[in-house]
Amino acid sequence: MVPALMVMILAMLCGFLPAMNIVMEKERGTIEQMNVTPVRRFTLIFAKLVPYWVMGFIVLTVCFGVARVAYGLSSAGSLATVYLFAAVFILAMSGLGLVISNYAQTVQQAMFMIFFFVITMILISGLYTPVSSMPRWVRVLSGFSPLRYIIDVIRMVYLKGSGIRDLWRQFLALCAFAFFFNGWAIIGYRKTN
Numbered sequence: 001m002v003p004a005l006m007v008m009i010l011a012m013l014c015g016f017l018p019a020m021n022i023v024m025e026k027e028r029g030t031i032e033q034m035n036v037t038p039v040r041r042f043t044l045i046f047a048k049l050v051p052y053w054v055m056g057f058i059v060l061t062v063c064f065g066v067a068r069v070a071y072g073l074s075s076a077g078s079l080a081t082v083y084l085f086a087a088v089f090i091l092a093m094s095g096l097g098l099v100i101s102n103y104a105q106t107v108q109q110a111m112f113m114i115f116f117f118v119i120t121m122i123l124i125s126g127l128y129t130p131v132s133s134m135p136r137w138v139r140v141l142s143g144f145s146p147l148r149y150i151i152d153v154i155r156m157v158y159l160k161g162s163g164i165r166d167l168w169r170q171f172l173a174l175c176a177f178a179f180f181f182n183g184w185a186i187i188g189y190r191k192t193n
Helices: 004-029 032-036 042-070 077-103 107-124 134-144 146-159 166-187
Strands: none
Touching: 004 042, 004 077, 004 107, 004 146, 042 077, 042 134, 042 166, 077 107, 077 146, 077 166, 107 134, 107 146, 146 166
């Protein structure tokens, strides 16, 4: 449960904060100032992602320390593997947050949308209930949740000592989510209203 809770904290942090980012600038009126600059959409979205990526690594490192000190839980595998997968997961969740912020008009809308998606992803990810014991349609739906794959990764690395060779499917799935959400965030961002 402890490794999976690390993922839940990462999902909440790296999903909620980017979702608020562009929306708050829309409400303040500062988004127009960015829109008139010659900065390309890709560069703008990438610049929005970097702080949350760094923050996610800091939070994950703190979670590793708390798991070791408070629960006596240390990883059976390499923490570098966890950091690699977490890097891709953070990009995916931040991309989802930016997609939501592109379409939301107010902070309240963004909060409700990201809350809906993150809570749904948590419930179908296998954090509380094993995916194998869920109804078939929920198992199929859980394949569309990046949390399912990162929870598998952290549990396998922490508890079994699995390496990258054992986790290539999860890596490809997380890369696909990161590419999809960030691509959508770049395409969905309009520099003109």
